[in-house]
Amino acid sequence: MNNIGVEYAPGMRIIVRGEEWMVKRVETNSLGNQTLQVVGISNLVKDYESRFLTDLEKNRNC
Numbered sequence: 001m002n003n004i005g006v007e008y009a010p011g012m013r014i015i016v017r018g019e020e021w022m023v024k025r026v027e028t029n030s031l032g033n034q035t036l037q038v039v040g041i042s043n044l045v046k047d048y049e050s051r052f053l054t055d056l057e058k059n060r061n062c
Contacts, residue, residue, distance in 0.1 A: 008036055008054070016052055019045045031055065 008014070012023045014036070021038040029035045033055035040048040 006054075008034060013041065014038070021045065021050070021052075024049075029053070 008023055008026045010023055010025060014021050014023060016038075019040065020042040022041050023036050023038050025037040027035045027037070033053060036052045036054065038050055038052060040046050040050070
């Protein structure tokens with residue numbers, strides 16, 4: 001079982017690499033990790049849609 005330590009849910013606001021994003025959808029990928037579909041909130045990424053893989057970000061100090 002995957003123990004990410006953070007439970008993500010649609011509507012959450014997250015900070016990734018210094019920018020604020022809102023989670024639109026959370027899916028479990030084929031490796032059992034979470035894929036976050038997000039839309040940008042802060043000025044630099046406003047209205048930009050992206051996806052983040054939690055297994056790639058969990059070991060970084062963002």
